[in-house]
Amino acid sequence: MSNPWALPAIVLVTLVTLVIGVYGLRFARTTSDFLVASRSVSPTWNAAAIGGEYLSAASFLGVAGLVLSYGLDVLWYPIGFAAGYLALLLFVAGPLRRSGAFTLPDFCELRLGSRRLRRLVTAFVVFIGWLYLLPQLQGAGLTLRTVTGAPYWVGVLLVSAVVTGGVALGGMRSITFVQAFQYWLKLTALALPVAFLLLHWRADGAPALVEPKSPVGADWLLPGGGDHSGQGLFGTYSLLIATFLGTMGLPHVLVRFYTNPDGRAARRTTLGVLALVGVFYLFPTIYGLLGRIYTPGLAKPDSVVLVLPGAVVGNSGLGQFLGALVAAGAFAAFLSTSSGLLTSVAGVLSTDVLGRGSVRDFRLSALVGGLIPCGLALAVADLDVSRVVGLAFAVAAATFCPLLLLGIWWRGLTDIGAAAGMLSGGGAAAGAVILTVLGYAGHGWWAVLITQPAAWTVPLAFFVMITVSLATRRRIPTTVGRTLLRLHAPDALRL
Amino acid sequence: MMTPAKGRRTRIVLGEVARARRVNRTRRELAEQTEIGDALIKGLVRAQLALALRLALLVGLGLGTLPLLFTVAPALGGVKVVGVSLPWVLLGVLPYPFLVAVGWIYVRMSERNEREFTDLVEK
Numbered sequence: 001m002s003n004p005w006a007l008p009a010i011v012l013v014t015l016v017t018l019v020i021g022v023y024g025l026r027f028a029r030t031t032s033d034f035l036v037a038s039r040s041v042s043p044t045w046n047a048a049a050i051g052g053e054y055l056s057a058a059s060f061l062g063v064a065g066l067v068l069s070y071g072l073d074v075l076w077y078p079i080g081f082a083a084g085y086l087a088l089l090l091f092v093a094g095p096l097r098r099s100g101a102f103t104l105p106d107f108c109e110l111r112l113g114s115r116r117l118r119r120l121v122t123a124f125v126v127f128i129g130w131l132y133l134l135p136q137l138q139g140a141g142l143t144l145r146t147v148t149g150a151p152y153w154v155g156v157l158l159v160s161a162v163v164t165g166g167v168a169l170g171g172m173r174s175i176t177f178v179q180a181f182q183y184w185l186k187l188t189a190l191a192l193p194v195a196f197l198l199l200h201w202r203a204d205g206a207p208a209l210v211e212p213k214s215p216v217g218a219d220w221l222l223p224g225g226g227d228h229s230g231q232g233l234f235g236t237y238s239l240l241i242a243t244f245l246g247t248m249g250l251p252h253v254l255v256r257f258y259t260n261p262d263g264r265a266a267r268r269t270t271l272g273v274l275a276l277v278g279v280f281y282l283f284p285t286i287y288g289l290l291g292r293i294y295t296p297g298l299a300k301p302d303s304v305v306l307v308l309p310g311a312v313v314g315n316s317g318l319g320q321f322l323g324a325l326v327a328a329g330a331f332a333a334f335l336s337t338s339s340g341l342l343t344s345v346a347g348v349l350s351t352d353v354l355g356r357g358s359v360r361d362f363r364l365s366a367l368v369g370g371l372i373p374c375g376l377a378l379a380v381a382d383l384d385v386s387r388v389v390g391l392a393f394a395v396a397a398a399t400f401c402p403l404l405l406l407g408i409w410w411r412g413l414t415d416i417g418a419a420a421g422m423l424s425g426g427g428a429a430a431g432a433v434i435l436t437v438l439g440y441a442g443h444g445w446w447a448v449l450i451t452q453p454a455a456w457t458v459p460l461a462f463f464v465m466i467t468v469s470l471a472t473r474r475r476i477p478t479t480v481g482r483t484l485l486r487l488h489a490p491d492a493l494r495l
Numbered sequence: 496m497m498t499p500a501k502g503r504r505t506r507i508v509l510g511e512v513a514r515a516r517r518v519n520r521t522r523r524e525l526a527e528q529t530e531i532g533d534a535l536i537k538g539l540v541r542a543q544l545a546l547a548l549r550l551a552l553l554v555g556l557g558l559g560t561l562p563l564l565f566t567v568a569p570a571l572g573g574v575k576v577v578g579v580s581l582p583w584v585l586l587g588v589l590p591y592p593f594l595v596a597v598g599w600i601y602v603r604m605s606e607r608n609e610r611e612f613t614d615l616v617e618k
Contacts, residue, residue, distance in 0.1 A: 075586035085594075090601055264609075278594060282587070481533060488536060
């Protein structure tokens with residue numbers, strides 16, 4: 001089922017992205033150039049840029065695939081992905097922007113003044129970044145195989161090479177315009193075909209959602225998939241906690257907040273992101289539902305978005321055009337999210353692990369940071385894209401969420417408390433993730449606790465962080481009052 | 496002849512200087528972490544945190560109780576709203592405008608908190 005338009009569309013998106021990135025670089029040579037340019041960016045543009053970076057393969061392909069496979073219950077994934085921005089808005093956006101920190105390790109050192117804690121934070125940033133990159137690369141392999149028939153590894157290597165090369169050359173760095181363009185491209189690529197799909201669905205006499213031959217049956221449409229045991233409920237709540245609290249800890253999300261001029265603009269930007277992301281998430285559900293009617297027995301559910309236009313509209317000119325459009329949108333998703341993630345990972349690697357932050361160190365770090373997830377993606381091909389992303393959220397929720405919330409709102413946090421909380425909660429979550437990815441999750445309640453760990457690892461991290469901080473009260477930094485004043489004093493006062 | 500005019504002008508300038516000094520005093524209380532400044536900023540932090548927690552609770556109740564509701568009352572799965580089953584509307588469409596509305600309320604109210612604080616300091 002190869003589509004002659006798909007490959008040119010993918011190549012075009014890749015080239016346009018690289019060209020805008022490299023062209024933009026000519027304007028902004030130094031860090032201060034980036035900042036000056038950033039300060040003139042309005043919340044609307046900034047919100048589109050953050051949305052463009054955030055909507056990844058998991059959102060573009062994964063959610064529809066999950067809906068196709070598992071039905072109603074997985075709608076909690078997109079709800080959580082969007083609600084995470086509300087948590088970010090309520091507790092983090094304004095103060096974090098005012099702190100002036102560019103990355104999480106920066107924030108940590110600024111607030112708690114400990115170099116060793118900074119290194120621990122760096123390790124978790126890299127772990128979460130790689131875990132999040134893995135499904136992006138898998139999605140790329142899957143997409144290229146679906147639309148052109150190329151083997152899985154071709155797409156993985158292609159996107160890895162383009163993203164690593166782009167980030168290493170610096171062409172994709174902080175160019176707001178590229179990311180904003182990607183958001184609108186992704187929304188169009190998903191929304192336009194939906195209109196045609198729905199028209200065809202009506203023309204077909206609006207066939208009912210549940211086909212008699214569907215393997216799961218009518219329960220697919222019901223909450224809990226007809227399973228009302230406590231396990232499903234626990235899994236749902238755990239997922240909600242992970243996504244609601246994990247978004248604020250994603251490395252590539254926080255970096256972009258620095259491009260806001262002040263705390264007030266940071267809040268308005270976050271509200272804009274929430275709205276843009278919310279609009280986007282209305283569409284994957286429709287793909288999943290229509291996929292249930294037209295392509296029920298799909299071997300790779302994650303590819304439903306890609307094959308549906310051809311299956312519904314037909315493999316004629318229009319069907320092929322729409323197919324090429326969604327393929328281009330999917331590639332925009334891989335490129336933007338992967339570039340953002342790799343930039344964050346390479347940034348912390350080059351300043352804290354592999355060197356002292358020179359351009360050379362950054363390029364070396366980008367290479368190392370890109371190779372490892374590429375190898376992982378080649379080794380494990382059979383995971384649901386959205387599930388792996390859910391696991392990355394779980395680790396972020398058990399490490400950086402307590403660190404940020406307590407660091408911003410509680411004077412009593414100490415460096416030892418923060419380290420203990422992140423090691424216990426984050427260590428447990430990371431262990432659970434590794435077991436899940438390697439396929440040793442087990443059965444029954446044990447499997448639920450391992451595959452959806454947030455409901456117990458997040459409270460554990462908070463509990464340990466608070467109790468150890470209380471026990472080491474003498475280590476509260478003397479600068480805490482000044483730091484909190486800087487985080488919370490209104491921008492208008494210019495203190 | 497120039498001296499009285501200068502004198503009048505000086506009086507007005509003195510008044511402005513006095514007000515400016517008062518502004519500076521409150522700002523300095525904040526910047527230098529005196530007890531008053533500390534209490535002021537603690538009040539602002541508490542107000543912002545209370546606002547955020549209240550809205551988070553609202554979201555927790557609004558969305559968080561849905562899985563429980565579906566488990567306790569599975570019959571809801573059969574209810575249809577304009578031809579679409581109710582759980583799909585409740586999970587597929589409504590959460591997004593709800594989240595944006597809560598976010599909008601937060602932005603408005605947190606900005607009001609900050610404006611009140613700024614007025615307090617600059618008065």
